[in-house]
Amino acid sequence: MARASSIRNDPSLRGRPRRQDLEHRHHKLLETAMGLFIENGLAVTMDTIASAANVSKRTLYASYPDKISLFLAVLEWLSSEGTKAALSLPPDMPLVPALVRYGEALFDHYSAPRTAAFLRLMQKEKERVPDLERMMREEVVRDQVMPLVHYLEAQFPETPDDRRLFVAARMHVRNVIGEISDAYADGRVPDAIASRGFLQSSAEILSLGILRNGLTEQSDV
Known part of the structure; x- marks a missing residue:
């Protein structure tokens, strides 16, 4: 035995x-x-x-x-693993500080050397991978826009299904990613500390835009 x-x-x-x-x-x-x-x-x-x-x-x-399906799987994994923990926000956190923190988390994610290197590679390979552009947009919405939408839904419980929350979240993410892209275009590594003024002003402008649309923060209800 x-x-x-x-x-x-x-x-x-x-x-x-x-x-x-x-x-x-x-x-x-x-x-x-x-x-x-x-x-x-x-x-x-x-x-x-x-x-x-x-x-x-x-x-x-x-x-x-095939190799393309593996390449796209790496994109999906990188997006979900790199952001789902960093982009979680306490539902009771005030709006402007939360938006600033969210932007800082995006900066941290995109400035990681391996993330940045893979993103540069994707820009080079877009013509060879027809689905890449579409998948990049879908990953941004799923892993970076939707967590912010969930926070906004908790902040504005009277309008949990209002599309304005999605539009606001997408606008903030696009603004931050645009700032990060500008940094790379200028040959700089994206730095949340160096961009703190931009993050603060972007958060304040977005907050005013949300409130002007008739939404009221949970803390003020």
């Missing part, structure tokens, strides 16, 4: 991997792929990615039938 320790150490006899382990392996794969895309662009091969991530080619192709 095999000893218990031998059974535990024999991969062929172990049970199915835990969900947490599978998620960790998947994240490792995407992170490895992102690094290779940044280094080599879309010239990198799926074989190279599989080898570097320590997964079989069969496993890789089962999840991602």
